Amino acid sequence: xxxxxxxxxxxxxxxxxxxxSARAVGIGLRATLTAVALGGxxxxxxxxxxxxxxxxxxxxxxxxxxxxxxxxxxLGLVALTSSGSGRAAELMAPIRFAGLLGLLIGMVVLTGLFxxxxxxxxxxxxxxxxxxxxxxxxxxxxxxxxxxxxxxxxARLALILGFGxxxxxxxxxxxxxxxxxxxxxxRARADVFHTALVRHLSLSCGALGVALVLSVPLGxxxxxxxxxxxxxxxxxxxxxxxxxxxxxxxxxxxxxLALGAWPRLRExxxxxxxxxxxxxxxxxxxxxxxxxxxxxxxAAAEPALIETAHAxxxxxxxxxxxxxxxxxxxxxxxxxxxxxxxxxxLVTLGGLIGAGGLGxxxxxxxxxxxxxxxxxxxAPVIAFAILSDLGLRAFELRLARPLS
Amino acid sequence: MxxxxxxxxxxxxxxxxxxxxxxxxxxxxxxxxxxxxxxxxPADRLVDLACRxxxxxxxxxxxxxxxxxxxxxxxxxxxxxxxxxxxxxVAAGLQAVPPVVVVALxxxxxxxxxxxxxxxxxxxxxMPVLRGTVAAIEAAPADVKEAARAMGFTRLQLVLRIETPxxxxxxxxxxxxxxxxAVATAAVGAIAGAATLGTPIITGLQxxxxxxxxxxxxxxxxxxxxxxSAWLIATGLIGRxxxxx
Numbered sequence: 001x002x003x004x005x006x007x008x009x010x011x012x013x014x015x016x017x018x019x020x021s022a023r024a025v026g027i028g029l030r031a032t033l034t035a036v037a038l039g040g041x042x043x044x045x046x047x048x049x050x051x052x053x054x055x056x057x058x059x060x061x062x063x064x065x066x067x068x069x070x071x072x073x074x075l076g077l078v079a080l081t082s083s084g085s086g087r088a089a090e091l092m093a094p095i096r097f098a099g100l101l102g103l104l105i106g107m108v109v110l111t112g113l114f115x116x117x118x119x120x121x122x123x124x125x126x127x128x129x130x131x132x133x134x135x136x137x138x139x140x141x142x143x144x145x146x147x148x149x150x151x152x153x154x155a156r157l158a159l160i161l162g163f164g165x166x167x168x169x170x171x172x173x174x175x176x177x178x179x180x181x182x183x184x185x186x187r188a189r190a191d192v193f194h195t196a197l198v199r200h201l202s203l204s205c206g207a208l209g210v211a212l213v214l215s216v217p218l219g220x221x222x223x224x225x226x227x228x229x230x231x232x233x234x235x236x237x238x239x240x241x242x243x244x245x246x247x248x249x250x251x252x253x254x255x256x257l258a259l260g261a262w263p264r265l266r267e268x269x270x271x272x273x274x275x276x277x278x279x280x281x282x283x284x285x286x287x288x289x290x291x292x293x294x295x296x297x298x299a300a301a302e303p304a305l306i307e308t309a310h311a312x313x314x315x316x317x318x319x320x321x322x323x324x325x326x327x328x329x330x331x332x333x334x335x336x337x338x339x340x341x342x343x344x345x346l347v348t349l350g351g352l353i354g355a356g357g358l359g360x361x362x363x364x365x366x367x368x369x370x371x372x373x374x375x376x377x378x379a380p381v382i383a384f385a386i387l388s389d390l391g392l393r394a395f396e397l398r399l400a401r402p403l404s
Numbered sequence: 405m406x407x408x409x410x411x412x413x414x415x416x417x418x419x420x421x422x423x424x425x426x427x428x429x430x431x432x433x434x435x436x437x438x439x440x441x442x443x444x445x446p447a448d449r450l451v452d453l454a455c456r457x458x459x460x461x462x463x464x465x466x467x468x469x470x471x472x473x474x475x476x477x478x479x480x481x482x483x484x485x486x487x488x489x490x491x492x493x494v495a496a497g498l499q500a501v502p503p504v505v506v507v508a509l510x511x512x513x514x515x516x517x518x519x520x521x522x523x524x525x526x527x528x529x530x531m532p533v534l535r536g537t538v539a540a541i542e543a544a545p546a547d548v549k550e551a552a553r554a555m556g557f558t559r560l561q562l563v564l565r566i567e568t569p570x571x572x573x574x575x576x577x578x579x580x581x582x583x584x585x586a587v588a589t590a591a592v593g594a595i596a597g598a599a600t601l602g603t604p605i606i607t608g609l610q611x612x613x614x615x616x617x618x619x620x621x622x623x624x625x626x627x628x629x630x631x632x633s634a635w636l637i638a639t640g641l642i643g644r645x646x647x648x649x
Contacts, residue, residue, distance in 0.1 A: 026486035132513075147490045238417075241584065241628035243591035246605045246621030253614035257438050345502025349592070352609060362508045366595065371512040378505045389500040 030144065034081045037140035041074055044133020047111060049118055052125040053181065053370055059131055065118075069110050076103055081144065093151035094160070100148070101164045104141045109171045115179035129181040129372065185372040193361065197380060199275075200357035203350060204343040204384075207279050211286035211339065218287065219294025229295060236288040244285065244346055248353045251277035278350035278357075285346055286339040293335015297328025330400040337392035344385045407644045411636030414629045421626035425450060425619045434615050442615045445604045450619060454627055457600040460518055460593065461586040461631070464525030468586075469533050469579055471526070476537025477563065491534070499531040504592050511596045521593025521600070528589060529582040536578020540571035573643070580635045587628040591620065601627065 050057030351359025365373030506524035591602030608616030
């Protein structure tokens with residue numbers, strides 16, 4: 001132990017460092033993301049032009065496609081991300097955020113506009129698609145935006161994002177994106193896409209509804225008795241390890257057997273293929289997070305509070321409604337969030353058993369090896385999943401705040 | 405005995421499900437339910453697929469664990485706090501994206517085979533491991549760390565000799581959750597050509613052979629419970645040895 005004082009000195013010296021080095025890490029993070037974005041811009045394949053939608057096209061680098069605009073974007077990016085540190089950087093955050101968002105939207109619009117120039121005079125099947133460099137650039141900019149978003153006040157963030165949405169809407173109206181292959185794919189099947197979108201959302205909400213109806217009694221039982229909780233938890237967890245694809249398929253078979261045995265079920269609108277099995281299967285997976293959220297929420301109130309309510313002579317039913325429910329709401333919303341995100345993902349698999357939804361587009365794209373169709377189907381699924389995750393998480397935090 | 409009992413229960417369940425996946429049993433069950441007689445998946449093919457399925461799940465969880473523990477340790481250092489919001493948001497975002505969508509999007513870039521599924525499973529399992537690691541490190545009592553620092557531990561020693569042993573049980577629990585998730589989810593990779601227990605499920609759907617679907621489903625569930633059982637027994641025994649020694 002003779003070296004202990006030395007090590008301790010080193011430790012104390014290190015303790016004084018962090019404030020500086022945390023800032024350094026923050027700057028390093030931004031510098032790294034900026035470098036990655038520049039790599040996408042200069043070293044990557046920005047866009048491709050192909051004779052038709054199924055062939056890999058010839059790659060184009062950003063400078064050769066966008067000319068001076070590419071260098072201007074690079075300069076703007078470096079200027080925005082190297083803007084000071086510490087207090088100054090925090091004050092700069094709204095400007096930086098708005099600038100980066102503008103840069104991102106601007107680059108997408110420019111990519112679209114230069115594409116229509118390239119496509120002019122080529123035969124109709126020719127496709128203009130964005131490449132890996134473009135995606136790397138977009139991903140790096142999104143991460144930079146995400147890192148800054150937390151420094152902004154919510155109202156200001158909403159305002160800037162609102163302007164961003166407006167800018168994208170105007171650009172779309174004036175036809176800036178029409179040349180991009182994803183838009184061509186969208187135009188070719190706008191009706192199918194919208195039907196799939198509506199079907200996806202209604203199936204997700206329907207499955208959530210069915211699962212909620214199931215979970216309310218189950219959650220209550222699980223809350224009341226330890227034995228019941230063990231049985232319900234084991235049963236519902238057992239469902240989780242069955243692959244969703246298989247549960248969908250097995251339900252198709254079981255439903256067709258049931259419909260064969262009791263034809264009257266058909267009159268209720270049940271069918272072996274299509275939305276019915278998808279609705280049941282998805283609801284079966286959602287029951288676990290919802291039941292746990294309900295049971296956990298009911299049990300969340302502090303025992304002392306419940307005892308006080310008892311002492312005041314409140315009946316069990318009123319305690320549940322007026323004490324347990326309001327106090328347990330954040331826990332229940334957490335379960336609802338998990339279930340909602342799962343629902344949106346699981347409904348995608350319904351495309352494999354003819355339930356429709358965005359999954360049908362994704363799987364059609366895979367079968368045709370058409371990346372644009374896969375992206376067209378996937379993008380809304382990702383957007384719905386992430387938005388409902390963020391939205392319900394914010395709601396959860398808001399509900400939990402007065403308690404802490 | 406008490407340390408391995410939960411493991412034995414999962415093991416028994418795994419065995420029962422494996423029996424259900426066995427060709428003759430599955431055939432009998434399907435016949436009893438009134439299904440038409442069809443050709444089942446042979447047992448040796450099922451075992452081969454189960455091995456590939458397990459290997460894929462293990463590989464993904466290994467990558468997710470390396471990333472998750474590494475990032476978890478990094479963001480809990482005082483100098484790493486700047487990374488934490490972004491890391492948290494990215495991990496949450498990656499988990500919110502459905503694995504089937506990751507497989508589909510990665511498919512044109514990574515091609516037919518196991519690679520898209522590996523990526524999807526790493527994305528899916530990163531958050532549980534990261535969350536578990538951060539929670540485990542933060543659960544270590546501050547006065548223990550303070551005492552270690554006062555005794556002259558360097559920062560590396562603090563991580564290796566104090567924080568890691570204290571955090572290990574909770575991290576192991578997070579890895580178990582990730583492993584079960586990965587086994588149950590890996591089947592979806594079959595849509596992009598990953599040879600897993602999802603393969604008979606997908607061919608069953610295409611050829612309307614529900615026997616294949618039943619076998620694939622039962623075998624996947626059996627594998628998930630087997631993994632859980634092995635993990636619980638192993639960690640139970642290690643934990644017992646340590647508390648004895």
